[in-house]
Amino acid sequence: VAAAAAVACLNRLPVEQTRRALVIAASMASGLVVNFGTMTKPFHAGRAAAAGIEAVQLSKLGLTSAPDVFEHPAGYLHALSPAGRTERSRPAELGRTLRILDSGLSVKRYPVCYSGHRVIDGVIDIAEREDISAGQVREVRVTIGPAQASMLRNHRPETGLEAKFSAQFAIASALVERKVGLAQLTDSFVARADVRVLLEKVVVDITHRPDPLDPAFAYADRVVIELTDGRSFDSGEIRFARGSAKLPLTAAGLRTKFLDCMAIGAVPAYRAPGADVALYERLADLDSLPRLRRLFE
Structure with missing residues (x-):
């Protein structure tokens, strides 16, 4: 659903097409803990993103859908609610307050759960x-x-x-x-x-x-x-993980994380000696780059 909202925004869809895209995506969302530890686990995220794109494309083609998929008693929020109830008494704040601005940005220090x-x-x-x-x-x-x-x-x-x-x-x-x-x-x-x-x-x-x-x-x-x-x-009580918004990674820690990822997952062009460090330094100086293409030169 979040992916569909983002893709709809990038496509500058009108309100009605955006609504339909979100409704379609709501019927495509899933993910099961039993698949954690298999190739299907990362597929959850990939499928969710693909479903968002597909929902937008189907909406643009005119695929019809229910107008009240989120709040309806047989809808998305009711299905996902642990108590089977949908909160409808408070005013909708969707898009008005961005949670990331309150919670802050977190970076996973380790490539595990x-x-x-x-x-x-x-x-x-x-x-x-x-x-x-x-x-x-x-x-x-x-x-x-x-x-x-x-x-x-x-x-x-x-x-x-x-x-x-x-x-x-x-x-x-x-x-x-x-x-x-x-x-x-x-x-x-x-x-x-x-x-x-x-x-x-x-x-x-x-x-x-x-x-x-x-x-x-x-x-x-x-x-x-x-x-x-x-x-x-x-250890005593450990309240926050390193890399969380409450305990951010240091500049050195972030660099180590990036280079660890590049050492395993980099495309061939960035496996040459020093290429990963050069890319990191360009990313660290992103605000001063006049053109995004300079990242990959």
Whole structure:
């Protein structure tokens, strides 16, 4: 639906065609948690974007649709509401207040499910501060919210895709490599003996205290690492993940994130030595570029 709204705006559709595009897109939206950890998970986002474009195209061709798809008792909002109710008493604010201006921009520091980012930060912080090696660890106990635990559903991942949705893998990678990046999300890394050993040492506890800023998350996550020599290290409450709007990445952290993505996913033209750094520097100076084409020269 959001994609259809954006594409309709880019196409400068008149009001009636925009309305129809949103209605059509509402019948195309879907996505299932059971597919997290498979190729179908990223297809969710791709299909949603494609559906938005298709909805606009169909609307322009005159495809008819119900005028009240969102508020109708048998419509979109009713179907998605956990309680089966649609809030219609408050005035519509769609397009008047942009949530991103209130919440701020967040950047995913790690290429895995965001549900595990706070505990990854906690593990890396402790490992670096105390100079802990993976072989010293007896147990890692992490505390996260119930929704996050349900999404981090692959407790013993066998592939890089499954590992993206695994708290156990995220902690293992953070201890073994002190990083969780694209280079670690390979079938061969997941199969490493030291990683497999650590998967068995992770215990996940659930906290039901919600975050008032974002009730979908717990108020705070927590990490406790116990070593074989009896020492124990507690992260304390971890309120925000690094990269969130409340705890933004540093310039160096953002650069590292960009170069990590380029190292794995760059098109051939940007795999030449230094090409990724040059592109990053142009992007960082985007406001001063007279023409967008200069980005790719």
